[in-house]
Amino acid sequence: KYCTWNCLYPSYTLLQALGVSDDALNKFFSCPYFTPLEVTPGVKRVLLPFKTTADLPEDVRVEWRRSDLEDVKVLVYENSQKKHEEQHQDYQGRTEMNEELLRTGDLSLTLKDLRPTDSGVYTCTVYKNDGAILKQKVVILTIRGHNANTLLYLYMYLSILIFCFVLMFLYFAHLLLVKLAHKNFTLMCCSSVPVMGCDNKSDLI
Structure with missing residues (x-):
């Protein structure tokens, strides 16, 4: 329930790049804690x-x-105030929230002066004073027409896939080499030192 959901963003953007309709994406990814949001350039x-x-x-x-x-x-x-000193510099002066957010329960965030790089996964988390998570919501913001993030995640997906195939190849190659080395070692032992069940070289045939 309280996962970060950033693992879903590559899947969402990849499906967008493949031409899946917005309605289908919204239905597939729809849940109370997760909201896809798309805006057009110029907003x-x-x-x-x-x-x-x-x-x-x-x-x-x-x-x-x-x-x-x-x-x-x-x-x-x-503590009833915004912590501007903790805010990332890219968002300074570009964010607004309800002044009475705790009383109203409206924790919505207004993002101003939109940039192409604003596309991404936004997670709002409400923490208790002991650090435990009380509430959480994830919004995936996509600025249509700016597909840099989509291409980035597609590249990441392909890179991870290739990396997994390489690991599998190396693993099976290692098993094969170990098996061959063990077989060669056994043949060498049998050819040089008589052992039980291997009295002469003819037994190797």
Whole structure:
């Protein structure tokens, strides 16, 4: 339930690249904790939706992250204020949230001045004061017409596939070499030292 879902993003973008319709993708990936969102080029701002139960505890920590990137915090809210010092520089001045988000339960994030590189996996996580996860929502944002991320993940998929085939080949090659080495060692022993069941070289035939 509380997985990061970034493992689904390559599959989602790959299916997009293969021409699967948006309706089919939305039905396939639809679940309460996961929302595909697509915008057209030229749109200046987009709302990443997340509405949960109202009257959240005052001591919770709300984090919006780019979970497809390494440790990129889009916006952090804690102790009734935004933690701008923790925000990644690429998102400074480009994010907005409801001022009374804990009371209303509306944790939606508005992303302004959209860029092609904004396509990705956005995960909002609500933490209790002890660090346990209370709520979580994932939004996959795709900016239509900018397929750099799609090509990147397609390349990653192919690279991983090739890597797995190479590992399998090396594994079976290793097993074959071990088997051949064991057989050659047995033949050498039998040809040089008489052992039980191998009294002379004719026994090797």
